Amino acid sequence: MFRIQIQTEDGETTSFECGLSEDVITAALRQNVTLLSSCREGGCATCKAQCTDGDYEMKNYSSQALPSNEEEDGLVLLCRCYPRGDLDLDVPYTFDRISFHEVKTEWSGEVIACDKISSNVIRFVVRCTDPETGVALKVPFFAGQYMDIEIPGTQTRRSFSPATTPSDDGIMEFLIRLQPDGLFSQYLLNDAKISQQVNLRGPFGVFNLHHNGIRPRYFIAGGTGLSPVLSMVRAMQEEKAPHETKLLFGVTHQHELFYYDELLKLAESMPKLTLGVAVMLPEPDWKGATGTVVDLLRQHLTEALAKPDIYLCGPPGMVDATFKVAEEYGVPKDQIYLEKFTPASEASADPEKGGFVLRQA
C-alpha cells in the first residue's frame, strides 16, 4: 500500500492508502473519500490533478483529456493513475468539494419544457423529483458544474451544464446546442415530451466560481458556453456579490442568438454587471457589436484597471483564442478558468462507447 496525499487549492490536505493495482479515485472511494470525478475512464478530465512528488503509471486515457504536453508537466487523471510509490497530488478545487460520506449522484426528473430558442439551441428544462413521492428535490451543485443526462430508453448519456442555480423546486434548465446527427439532438427534436421521465447523474466538474477577494470577474461565453456562465452570474446575483462583472457573449450568426432579452434584464438588475454581445456575421438590422467575443475581451482588457479573474466557456477554438488574448494582456494563468466543449466522439477514451463531452477547468 502506498500513501496518497491530496492538497486542495486552499492549502488543506487529506490522505489515504492506494494499492498497486488500484487507481487513485477508486482507492479514495474505498476509504470514503469522494474526490471529483465523472466518467472514471480517462475521457472527461474532471479528475485532473498535478503530481508534485512520486512515481505512477497512467493507463488507457484519452489524449484529449490529457494531452502529452500536460502529461510531461506531471498532470495526471486520477481515475487512470496507478501509484508506484507514495504520491503527493494537488487538485484544482477547494477542500469543501471533497466529501467524506456517501454522495447522491443519481437523480430522476420529468421534462417540463423543451423549446427551440434559436436556429441551433434548445432550452431543455427538467424538474428533479423523488421517484417514489413525486416531491421536488433540490440537486446541490456549484454554479458552473455539469450533469450527465440519459436519453430515455437507452444507456447513452451526454453532459450539459445547468444555466440555473440550485433551487428548492428542483428545476434545472439546460441550454443545448443541436449537433447534426447528434444522438441527444435527435432525442430533443423527435422524442422529448413534456412529463417524460429522465435520469440524470451528477453534479460533476470543477468549473465554478473561485473566491479571490473582490477582484473583477469577466465571463466569456461562446454559443451554449453561456449555460454554465449564466449559472455563475445568477449565483452572484443571488448572493449580491460586490465584484465588478463583465459578461461577454458571442455567436457567429444573428439567427443563432438566444437569451438576449434575459441577459439585458439580468444586466438591469445587477448594477455592477456590464454586458457585451457580439455577432460575427450580423444582419443589416443588428445594432450591437460586430465581431467575436475575443474582440470584445480585447476591448475590455485595454480599459481594465485591474487584472480580472477570467472564466471562459465554449468551443475549443474560441476558448484557446480568448485564453491567448488574456495572457497577452498580462492576466496571470492562475486567474483564468476554462471549460471547453468537444464533440463527444472526439473526446472519448472509448470511441465505440460514444464518449463524454470533454470538460476542462
Ligand code: FES
Ligand atoms: S473522471 Fe477521470 S477522466 Fe473522467
